[in-house]
Amino acid sequence: MSANIIDGKAISAAVKEQVRDEIARDKLTVGLAVVIVGDDPASRVYVNNKKKACEFCGIKSYEYALPAETTQEELLELVDTLNADKNVNGILVQLPLPKHLDEKAVIERISPNKDVDAFHESNVGRIMIGNYSFLPCTPAGCMELIHSTGVEVAGKECVVIGRSNIVGKPMAMLLLHENGTVTVCHSKTHDLAEVCRRADILVAAVGRPNFVTADMVKPGAVVIDVGINRLDNGKLCGDVKFDEVSEVAGWITPVPGGVGPMTIAMLMRNTVTAARIQK
Secondary structure, eight states: OOOEEOOHHHHHHHHHHHHHHHHHHTTOOOEEEEEEESOOHHHHHHHHHHHHHHHHHTOEEEEEEEOTTOOHHHHHHHHHHHHHOTTOOEEEEOSSOOTTSOHHHHHHHSOGGGBTTOOSHHHHHHHHHTOOSOOOHHHHHHHHHHHHTTOOOTTOEEEEEOOOTTTHHHHHHHHHHTTOEEEEEOTTOTTHHHHHHTOSEEEEOSOOTTOBOGGGSOTTOEEEEOOOEEOTTSOEEOSBOHHHHTTTOSEEOOSSSSHHHHHHHHHHHHHHHHHHHHO
8 A cells, every 4th residue: 555645736736826915815915024034945845835835826935145244233123124014914033043043032022923934933822722823834734635535533532743942833823723632742742653643644754764664653653754854865755754654654744745835835825814914
């Protein structure tokens, strides 16, 4: 048996088309500001992809590329300016920032109504209680991919490997909001493989190449691979050992072409939501 491949490219294209149609239909003017500090090559790729998506959807994109030696004060000043700018509906500061900058302080400075990444403490709190306007883009994208399989989350055993603030924790909350029974695993979890084998829905967000092997997966499970790791030979791979796990799982996301495109599509959706809130 070989797993059904969940095509993130196709699903993200459909989301972006919905966003584009909505903007055109309702004659919305929507603007997204992306701030990038320094010249991290991976960040540059992400920023370029976000620009392309904005162009496709009809969102005006404002890019602020700052030198690596930008000070905390200069960066916070720019955020204040963007907070006050009526043409900017969403603000995204590309992480990671250079070491001398305080990421937490920068995120907290973004107006919660323009925080399209949903990293601000008040937005994180809203996700916890289920009263949110924005969802973090990657977990929201993962939920879309799960929904595309037709597998209902309610009543299912769901296991999330990884407890980061950006993916693991909010992912667990979203599964919980849809009545999944959720276990969050991490480096201190005893007998991780056994916990994973219980999962009807397994989300791997641990940042370790080929970490999840076939013996950790329940036959027929939905496996969502959030990891993007570059191997020594330059190839991209996920946190899941795709070749062997795809022989056991019922559904699986590839890397690349799975979760990655969804993150950007959900960012577009969040930016439109932000524009509506501000209107």
